[in-house]
Amino acid sequence: MTTTPKTTPSARRVARYQTGTGRPPWQLSGSAVFIAVLFALPGGYVVWRAITGGSLSLLLEGRALRPLWRTIQLAVLVSVSTAILGTALAWLTVRTDLPLRRLWRVLAPLPLVYPSFIGAAAFHSGLTPGGIVHDLVGQFGFNLELRLHGLTGAWLVLTLFAYPYVYLPVAARLATLPSSLEENARLLGDRPFQVFRRVVLPQTTSSIAAGSLLVFLYTVSDFGAVHLMRFETLTQTIYRNRLFDQTRAFGMAFLLLALALLVVAAERTVARRSAQIEVTGDRSPLNVALGLWRIPAAASCSLIVGLALFAPALSLADWGLFGWLQQRRGLAALRLDWGDLASATWSTVWISSVTAVIAVAVMLPIAYLLARHRSRLGGVVNSVVIAGFAMPGLVVAISLIFWTLHASPFEFLIGSMPVLVFAYIVHFGAQAVRTAQVAVTSVPKRMDDAARLLGANRLRRLITVELPIMAPGLTAGAGLVMLSTMKELPATLLVAPMGFRTLTVEIWDTYEALYLAEMGILALVLVAISAVLTWYLVVRRANHLA
Amino acid sequence: MMNIWGTPDDAVAPSGLSVRDLSVAYEGPPVLIDLSLDIAPGELVALLGPSGCGKTTLLRTIAGLEHPASGSVAVGNRVVTSNGHFVPPERRRIGMVFQDGALFPHLDVRRNVAYGLPRSERNSSRANEALDMVGLSEVANRMPNTLSGGQQQRVALARALAPRPGVLLLDEPFSNLDTTLRLRVRAEMHRLLVDLGVTTVFVTHDQEEAFVLGDRVAVLHEGHLAQVGTPDDLYRRPADRWVATFVGDANLFRCNRPSGSCQTPIGEIPVLVGSDGPADLLLRPEDLALTEGSSGTVELIEYYGHDAMVHVQLDNGPSLKVRTNADLLHRRGDRVAVSYIGSGAVALGL
Numbered sequence A: 001m002t003t004t005p006k007t008t009p010s011a012r013r014v015a016r017y018q019t020g021t022g023r024p025p026w027q028l029s030g031s032a033v034f035i036a037v038l039f040a041l042p043g044g045y046v047v048w049r050a051i052t053g054g055s056l057s058l059l060l061e062g063r064a065l066r067p068l069w070r071t072i073q074l075a076v077l078v079s080v081s082t083a084i085l086g087t088a089l090a091w092l093t094v095r096t097d098l099p100l101r102r103l104w105r106v107l108a109p110l111p112l113v114y115p116s117f118i119g120a121a122a123f124h125s126g127l128t129p130g131g132i133v134h135d136l137v138g139q140f141g142f143n144l145e146l147r148l149h150g151l152t153g154a155w156l157v158l159t160l161f162a163y164p165y166v167y168l169p170v171a172a173r174l175a176t177l178p179s180s181l182e183e184n185a186r187l188l189g190d191r192p193f194q195v196f197r198r199v200v201l202p203q204t205t206s207s208i209a210a211g212s213l214l215v216f217l218y219t220v221s222d223f224g225a226v227h228l229m230r231f232e233t234l235t236q237t238i239y240r241n242r243l244f245d246q247t248r249a250f251g252m253a254f255l256l257l258a259l260a261l262l263v264v265a266a267e268r269t270v271a272r273r274s275a276q277i278e279v280t281g282d283r284s285p286l287n288v289a290l291g292l293w294r295i296p297a298a299a300s301c302s303l304i305v306g307l308a309l310f311a312p313a314l315s316l317a318d319w320g321l322f323g324w325l326q327q328r329r330g331l332a333a334l335r336l337d338w339g340d341l342a343s344a345t346w347s348t349v350w351i352s353s354v355t356a357v358i359a360v361a362v363m364l365p366i367a368y369l370l371a372r373h374r375s376r377l378g379g380v381v382n383s384v385v386i387a388g389f390a391m392p393g394l395v396v397a398i399s400l401i402f403w404t405l406h407a408s409p410f411e412f413l414i415g416s417m418p419v420l421v422f423a424y425i426v427h428f429g430a431q432a433v434r435t436a437q438v439a440v441t442s443v444p445k446r447m448d449d450a451a452r453l454l455g456a457n458r459l460r461r462l463i464t465v466e467l468p469i470m471a472p473g474l475t476a477g478a479g480l481v482m483l484s485t486m487k488e489l490p491a492t493l494l495v496a497p498m499g500f501r502t503l504t505v506e507i508w509d510t511y512e513a514l515y516l517a518e519m520g521i522l523a524l525v526l527v528a529i530s531a532v533l534t535w536y537l538v539v540r541r542a543n544h545l546a
Numbered sequence B: 001m002m003n004i005w006g007t008p009d010d011a012v013a014p015s016g017l018s019v020r021d022l023s024v025a026y027e028g029p030p031v032l033i034d035l036s037l038d039i040a041p042g043e044l045v046a047l048l049g050p051s052g053c054g055k056t057t058l059l060r061t062i063a064g065l066e067h068p069a070s071g072s073v074a075v076g077n078r079v080v081t082s083n084g085h086f087v088p089p090e091r092r093r094i095g096m097v098f099q100d101g102a103l104f105p106h107l108d109v110r111r112n113v114a115y116g117l118p119r120s121e122r123n124s125s126r127a128n129e130a131l132d133m134v135g136l137s138e139v140a141n142r143m144p145n146t147l148s149g150g151q152q153q154r155v156a157l158a159r160a161l162a163p164r165p166g167v168l169l170l171d172e173p174f175s176n177l178d179t180t181l182r183l184r185v186r187a188e189m190h191r192l193l194v195d196l197g198v199t200t201v202f203v204t205h206d207q208e209e210a211f212v213l214g215d216r217v218a219v220l221h222e223g224h225l226a227q228v229g230t231p232d233d234l235y236r237r238p239a240d241r242w243v244a245t246f247v248g249d250a251n252l253f254r255c256n257r258p259s260g261s262c263q264t265p266i267g268e269i270p271v272l273v274g275s276d277g278p279a280d281l282l283l284r285p286e287d288l289a290l291t292e293g294s295s296g297t298v299e300l301i302e303y304y305g306h307d308a309m310v311h312v313q314l315d316n317g318p319s320l321k322v323r324t325n326a327d328l329l330h331r332r333g334d335r336v337a338v339s340y341i342g343s344g345a346v347a348l349g350l
Helices: A009-017 A026-052 A062-095 A101-107 A115-125 A132-139 A152-162 A162-176 A179-187 A192-220 A226-230 A233-242 A246-271 A291-328 A340-371 A376-390 A393-406 A408-413 A417-441 A444-451 A456-488 A491-497 A503-512 A518-541 B057-065 B109-114 B126-133 B148-162 B181-195 B207-213 B232-238 B242-248
Strands: B017-025 B030-038 B046-048 B070-075 B078-082 B094-097 B169-173 B199-204 B218-221 B224-229 B251-255 B261-264 B267-273 B279-283 B288-303 B307-314 B319-325 B335-340 B347-349
Touching: A026 A246, A026 A340, A026 A376, A026 A393, A026 A417, A062 A101, A062 A152, A062 A192, A062 A233, A062 A246, A062 A291, A101 A291, A115 A226, A115 A291, A115 A503, A132 A291, A152 A162, A152 A192, A152 A226, A152 A291, A162 A192, A226 A233, A233 A246, A233 A393, A233 B224, A233 B288, A246 A376, A246 A393, A246 B288, A291 A518, A340 A376, A340 A417, A340 A456, A340 A503, A340 A518, A376 A417, A393 A417, A393 A491, A417 A456, A444 A456, A444 B057, A444 B148, A456 A503, A456 A518, A491 A503, A503 A518, A518 B267, B017 B057, B017 B181, B030 B057, B030 B207, B030 B224, B046 B057, B046 B207, B057 B094, B057 B126, B057 B169, B057 B199, B094 B148, B094 B288, B109 B126, B109 B148, B126 B148, B148 B181, B181 B207, B199 B207, B207 B232, B207 B319, B218 B232, B218 B242, B218 B279, B224 B232, B224 B242, B224 B288, B242 B279, B242 B347, B267 B279, B288 B319, B307 B335
Parallel strands: B046 B199, B046 B218, B094 B169, B169 B199, B267 B347
Antiparallel strands: B017 B030, B017 B070, B070 B078, B218 B224, B251 B279, B261 B267, B279 B347, B288 B307, B288 B335, B307 B319
16 A cells, blocks of 8 residues: 655655555555455345345335344343443442452353353243243242243343343443542532442443443344244344245345444444543542442342353253253163263364464454554454444354355355354454454554564564563453354354354254253353353453453 | 673674764654764764654664655665665664663563574573673563663663664663662663763753763754754854753843943853854853842742752843852842853854
8 A cells, every 4th residue: 555646756766765654564454455355245245135136125015124123122122221230230349348249240240151042041941841940939839831932031031141241341441440530529529429420420331332232232143042032033034034035034134234233333433422531540449338238239239140140050950960860760861972062062162262263363464453553444444344243143144155155166165164264253353353452552662663673573573572472462362252153153053064063053953852951961061161261261361351 | 991892702893873864754744854963983972852853753763663755874884774775673783772671571681682682692691791781680580570660771771782783772761760760870871881882872851861971962953953062062052042042041131243242231241152143142050140239139049959040030131040059148039139250151143
């Protein structure tokens, strides 16, 4: 990218001569553009198919808009409830004298370990005959008829498993908000509640908004939980029509894509306008004494963490243990042996590690472009990558399947591993780009200058100076991608090569076949692995994620 | 004088440095305009100027970290930057110490110092020698974040010196240190650089630091070299009004035709360097003394310990700064007179 004025050769030489640190080298711009084109491909294909395939006229029917309306309804409900729940929990655990605060701070983000469909399956199976809740109530002579389904069920389950997306950024913000702000507000005459409303809340809004945006995207792209709750959102319509009514499937995919991108664009416009103080102080924030309210506050925390973290685990463990005991007593054999379990676990760990490493490697040039050079190109590429994140996994999957089917030189890619990894990276790459950007920024430009003046060339600087300094940040980014990949259901379900069975696919199939005991065991393994990763990432290294 | 690099066989003569017609521009007005500066081998030159004058840009352009729009830079006889020719910084053999040291946080002190050595020398005793020079061999195995700010700066100096650079650049190397530490580290580095005889260019915004360390001082103002000279030159014979007021405290008296002498509110002043047209006479505070009398009032006293600065408002003229010795005879509000005790003033054309 050189701008050459139309002048004499010598003037042109001067212009090139001026190409300093501000403008990115062509290798960097080139790879960033290449990556952006790849990222835009699945979305572009959906738009192209929707326009050329006549899907858009379908959208004029009232019937077609019903799934859209249901999707919006659910997404707004879940966003609002998680915003309230996440903020309240964050405030209680970070800013008050709640008993066992440190324990709550560790437990509160952990519901992230459940993919929504496993959470939904755990609630469902717990309430059906044979499930722990149903049978416990049955001990007292009641026949529990309560079933979770529809809007209420989907809303409840998604709220419980998505609130950490609000909790984490808000808690981080509250923890670093300098106490001097609040002390000043007090000195200027505000009462504690006024301080919260006039100082704390405005300084937290952008974190709440960012968290709610994640929840909104999580909800509109959710596939498993709404399927289990039999609540037909756009993802369900797409999934149902993907084989026999592609026109409708692509029309709905187009709607879903438009909805997601619109919300992201709106949030970014609003976020750009809000003014925030830069947090620098290392002073501990003010704590509010709850007094008598400590007891109800602790009870609420127990209830939420109990429902979102322990109840699903108990329900799954109950089914798993039941199945295992049945087998031990020779009553019924589990349709799952250690070999199946081990191979599914291995597939999951393997594919998500590979995806994570590739994602970080691919995002590194973009991170460099964003962190080291001021160029319009960087902004555009970043938007494309974020759009990839906003694009639901199901839409990426549908797009890639039909693209590989129809694009004549690329048929050999159908159902191949590279396409699966590509789908994951388009969907989750943004998680790595953020942390990679933080990592690149954490290497001061002076460090690079110093190494240059000591005679190190580009490669030596990268290997001996930059990568070692960036390592913790990059590892955190890879971990986030790995965590998301191993929990991902629809893309895996649709794009994975024949016979490549990850834990999510096995869990899905066993649940659909109503082998609840097997489902319980598989789900517990997945939850255990992602719990370890979450622990490592969210609880121990949260500083690299901001 | 001790051999530059400790042992005779690896002695490298320090290089001179020559900057010719250098212009640097980003978007907007140029940062440096047609700037030329010659530095002799072994010389210690300070680049002095207010923030934003382009002094750091000049240093970074010499290092090759910035690309000039035109002009050339030569280290010794080797042209490293000229129109159409650009030697990348990693091949210039120029050492640089950054404001905060910029030590690699993941490498211990010894490996930091060895970083710039050729592969074959990285495990040799060269790194230890460099650490010895700055008197820090005992911290060779520590990590940078366990060192004090002054130690970090000395390690950074050892790291820059280890590969035997032809020229050493220092970018405000003491500005991150607190006052007492700054004076100590400054004195140590000064002695070392003089002993080694290495050609050194350093940037500072602190006039005292430039005067104390610099054999010569180059004053930059808005992208131009306002004046280059020895500290004494700059202080006694500044090139213009701006330099006069930037380096040191100045009392200025307007004078219409300064030749021979000039009449001022404090009497007749002999003029050393005249001017054809109207000019300002420069009277440094130490050229003035307080005497018995009643031509002005003491407004303000700044007490420094080794001396004091007394601000006197003349009844029939401007306010003057007078440097007196530390045993103060006057208090705020006292009536005094001011007399000239210098040997002649410089007239600065308007």
